Amino acid sequence: MKIHAMIVEDEQMARKELMYLLTEEEDVALCPSAETGEQMLQLYGEYEPDVIFLDIHMPGISGIEAANHLMNQFVHYPPLFIVTSAYDEYALAAFDMEAVDYLLKPFDELRFQKAMKRLRNQLLQRERKLMEPYVSNTKSGPAKLLIDDGERTAVLSPDMIYYAVPHKRMLEIHTKDRVISSRMTLQELEKKLYGFPFFRPHRSYLVNLNYIKEITPWFNGTSNITLKDMEHIQIPVSRTARKMLFKMFENNH
Amino acid sequence: MKEMTILLFERLGLLLVIAFVLTRLPGFKSLLYREFNLKLSLVHAGVFGLFGMAGTMAGIVIDGETIGQFSFVIGAVEKHQFIVSLSLVAIVIAGLLGGPLVGTGAGIVAGVHLMILGGVGSIANGLVNPLTGLLAGWTARFFSQERVIPPFKALFIGVFPPILHMHLLLIFYPDSNEIVDRIGLPLVLSNSLAIAIFTAMIGIVLKEQENEAAMATRRALTIAEEALPFLKxxxxxxxxxxxxxxxxxxxxxxxxxxxxxxxxxxxxxxxxxxxxxxxxxxxxxxxxxxxxxxxxxxxxxxxxxxxxxxxxxxxxxxxxxxxxxxxxxxxxxxxxxxxxxxxxxxxxxxxxxxxxxxxxxxxxAEALKFHIRDAELRNLQAQINPHFLFNTLHLIATLFREDPKKARHITVQLAHYMRFNLKLVSNSLVPLEKECDHVNAYMEIIQARFPNQLKITFHAPETIPDVYIPPSTIQPLVENCIQHGLRNSASGGKVEVIIQKQDDHLQVIVRDNGSGFPRELLKQVTNKPLTEHQNGGTGLYNVNQRLISLLGEDAKLHVDNRPAGGSEVFFQIPIEVQTKRGVAL
Missing domain, CATH: 3.30.450.40 (GAF domain)
Incomplete structure (x- = not known):
């Protein structure tokens, strides 16, 4: 699978330089470039690149501000950043936003290769970490879950749960024949289900992998999941999640 | 006795006239100033001794009950005659001014003279002089903190020498009470008064001298002030x-x-x-x-x-x-x-x-301060903004592949720009033409970096007038437009640099169509370094400082926002004066 990269840079020639360097890499697919931080925020939702090559000094909001914005918005699968700058004064800020690397302009080819290597490693690590709960199928934790819906406590086994989605400040937990509303958060549920085959295809959905019937492509690399027994329900899958989903099925089956 | 008193006063008056004339002589003043040493003390003793002799000569001679001789006492007198001498006045002054040594010395001179003149009571007359000198000298020690004894104290002191004199007379010549009766009171009165007046006169002379010293100080100050233009x-x-x-x-x-x-x-x-x-x-x-x-x-x-x-x-x-x-x-x-x-x-x-x-x-110190400040500012200006430098190098690196011809051109521009900046440190003024080249190089580079976001235009007369200008004054103004004014415009930014002649002045205008200066910065931006302000900087401040210190207050920066949006920074330099200064530097 290719690494999707986006360039955020206000200088035309500097964009061209990066484009050139990235097209030389066989495993990189370029998304359209952004010329300002605002434009990046716009384009990100559309393309969800794995990595953003980010210039700091740009008209309007700075690269750092734009990146912080993105990371707050996409907490679950934030993109990776490689900061590109003419000077090293933003190194600390880059460290703060956990950038993969800090490339000084003009780019040194060897240094650029090193940054790409680092990027590949981190993407791999991240994938592994995200898939860990599903890959290692040796389950732990209780076989039954206690879900308090405010009035009574329901006892569920994980394999009864089809999917969960927050709705009006409550968490709706869908089983085959009923919906349980609880005050717990999606994160809390995800934690409780650690080790069971549950996956977040989108920041507000948790799905039982065992009930996935089909994955249908939507637009811009996103997809929808259809579940067994619940064909009327379409669960959105982000582009990043889709990639992982495929990887998971490849590994397990 | 009344006549005697009046007569003595008359004679003393004469003596005081002489004394007054003496104090007017330049030599006398030096007598008051110099430190006392043995040699000088002897000279002073001699001078006051002579003055004492004059006192004796100004005295009168009495003969039994009548005044024997009205004229001055020049030669020796007869055995039965008695000299009423006024020498004690001089001796007391000598003692009070010069101490026991001078007093005694003067006393001896005057005393010996009196003894030689002879007459009744010559031993007492003679002895009383050195004795008085010694005592007056000692008395003076009690007044050592005062330069001259105040007249009232002198009057009091002056009472005693004649009394001592009368006592001596009575001791050596027991049958002289008649003379003592006649001359005692007149002598006490006249002597003490004369001594008081004389001390007052010396006090005046001293004060004059002090005034003279004060005048000298004032004169020195005036001269030093007048010397200032020459010292410059x-x-x-x-x-x-x-x-x-x-x-x-x-x-x-x-x-x-x-x-x-x-x-x-x-x-x-x-x-x-x-x-x-x-x-x-x-x-x-x-x-x-x-x-x-x-x-x-x-x-x-x-x-x-x-x-x-x-x-x-x-x-x-x-x-x-x-x-x-x-x-x-x-x-x-x-x-x-x-x-x-x-x-x-x-x-x-x-x-x-x-x-x-x-x-x-x-x-x-002033000149040094000025030079240091100027050098400091130029050094600051000479520091190439690293962002500018590396972004430009990055641009060139890309252009090698995209447009090799342009890569060459921009490399040359960067060379121009950097060469100028290196020279900045050593020149406080440069020809305007050089400055324009610098601005052009900068503009070309910026334009190549932001071809779609910015348009920079430069208007200057065909032949750029031969004026001198602090180096790197225009470029920071342009940079300021790009960094601050057009900071938020991703496209359509315009910067105009206009150099034009206006009568005998040359105007330099830099304007943009950006966001303009924040209202609260408009007044401060040229007057103080805005290091704390987040969008602030020292660029305009430094340029303004150098313009003022090198070309004068008239060349200062004028900063304003344009009604249609954006900012305008402008300054002017006189054309003629400039040429002269440029040559000197």
């Missing part, structure tokens, strides 16, 4: 010539020389036939003065060491002028006679030396 002169010969003619005009001197360590720079006044400029041989005293940085005084011809036989000078004061603890100049005051150097002259010379040295130091 960069050329040492012109400075020396101005200084010497000023001193000559203001002071009563025979001549003035101003030298540096090597040669005479200027000489005004007498002896200019052989005391000429560029003379490089100094008297050893002059070297001593320069070595020790202290004023030296020559009081003989041999000390001046002038080989010329008709040299008119006998005395000189040599005043070293120091700058930063180094002797820079030596000012020599020449006098025709040694006694022309009075204490006042010394005070004046000393004061002038210090004042001129101080002024030189202040001037040097």
């Amino acid at each position: 002169e960069h050329h040492s010969k012109e400075m020396a010539a101005g200084l010497s003619s000023l001193l000559m005009k203001r002071l009563k001197l025979a001549a003035v020389s101003v030298t540096n360590k090597q040669e005479v720079l200027a000489h005004t006044g007498m002896g200019d036939d052989h005391h000429q400029t560029e003379q490089s041989v100094f008297p050893s005293l002059a070297y001593e003065a320069m070595e020790s940085k202290e004023m030296k005084i020559a009081t003989t011809r041999s000390q001046i060491e002038c080989k010329h036989k008709n040299c008119p000078f006998e005395a000189a004061i040599m005043i070293p002028i120091t700058e930063a603890n180094e002797v820079l100049l030596l000012i020599i005051f020449y006098f025709r006679k040694a006694h022309h150097i009075r204490p006042v002259e010394l005070v004046l010379a000393q004061g002038l030396g210090q004042l001129i040295s101080n002024q030189l130091n202040i001037l040097t």
Whole structure:
């Protein structure tokens, strides 16, 4: 699978330089470039690149501000950043936003290769970490879950749960024949289900992998999941999640 | 007794007239100032002794019951006659002013003279003088904190010597009570009063002298102030010539020389036939003065060491002028006679030396401060913004592949830009044409980096006037537009640089169509470095500082927001004055 990269840079020639360097890499697919931080925020939702090559000094909001914005918005699968700058004064800020690397302009080819290597490693690590709960199928934790819906406590086994989605400040937990509303958060549920085959295809959905019937492509690399027994329900899958989903099925089956 | 008193007062009046004339003589004043040593004490004893003799001569001779002789007591008197001497007045003054030694000395002189004159009671008359001198001298010790005894105290002290005199008379000549009766009271009255008046006169003379010292200080101040324009002169010969003619005009001197360590720079006044400029041989005293940085005084011809036989000078004061603890100049005051150097002259010379040295130091410090500040600002300006440099290099790196011709062009522009910045440190003013080249190089690079976001235009007359300008003044203004004014415009930004002639001025205008200056910064941006402000900077402030310090207040930056949006920064420089200054630097 290719690494999707986006360039955020206000200088035309500097964009061209990066484009050139990235097209030389066989495993990189370029998304359209952004010329300002605002434009990046716009384009990100559309393309969800794995990595953003980010210039700091740009008209309007700075690269750092734009990146912080993105990371707050996409907490679950934030993109990776490689900061590109003419000077090293933003190194600390880059460290703060956990950038993969800090490339000084003009780019040194060897240094650029090193940054790409680092990027590949981190993407791999991240994938592994995200898939860990599903890959290692040796389950732990209780076989039954206690879900308090405010009035009574329901006892569920994980394999009864089809999917969960927050709705009006409550968490709706869908089983085959009923919906349980609880005050717990999606994160809390995800934690409780650690080790069971549950996956977040989108920041507000948790799905039982065992009930996935089909994955249908939507637009811009996103997809929808259809579940067994619940064909009327379409669960959105982000582009990043889709990639992982495929990887998971490849590994397990 | 009444006649006797009146007569004595008359005679004392005469004596006081003489004393008054004496105090007016220049020599007398020196008598009051000098430190006491043995030799001088003897001289003073002699002088007051003579004054005492005059007192005796101004006295009268009585003969039994009548006044025997109205005329002055010149020669010896007959055995039965008695001299009523007024010498005690002089002796008391001598004692009070000069102490026991001078008092006794004067007393002895006057006493011996009285004894030689003879007459009744000559031993008592003679003895009372040294005795009085000694006692008056001792009395003076009680008043040592006062320079001159106040007249009232002197009046009181003056009562005692005549009483002592009468006692001695009665001791040595028991049958003289008749004389004592006749002259006792008149003598006490007249003597004490005369002593009081005399002390008052001395007090006046001293006060005059103090006034003179104060005047000298004031004069020194005035002269030092007048000397300021000459001290500002960069050329040492012109400075020396101005200084010497000023001193000559203001002071009563025979001549003035101003030298540096090597040669005479200027000489005004007498002896200019052989005391000429560029003379490089100094008297050893002059070297001593320069070595020790202290004023030296020559009081003989041999000390001046002038080989010329008709040299008119006998005395000189040599005043070293120091700058930063180094002797820079030596000012020599020449006098025709040694006694022309009075204490006042010394005070004046000393004061002038210090004042001129101080002024030189202040001037040097000011000049140094200015240079340091200017160099500092230029250094700041010369620091190439690293973002600019590396972004440009990055641009060139890309252009090698995309457009090799343009890569070459931009490389050359960057070279121009950097070469200018390197030279910035060493030049405080550059021709406007060079400055324009610098701005052009900068603009070309920026334009190549942001071809779609920015349009920079440059309007200048065909031939750029031959004026000089602090280097890197226009470029920071353009940079300011791009960095701040157009900070938030991703496209459609415009920067205009306009250089135009307006009468005898050259106007430089830099404007943009960006966001303009924040209202609260508009007033401050040129007046203080805005380091705390998040969008602030020191660019405009530094440019403004250099424009003002090098071209004057009229060249200062005018900053404003345009009604249609964006900002305008503008300054003007006079065309003519500029050309001259440029050459000098």
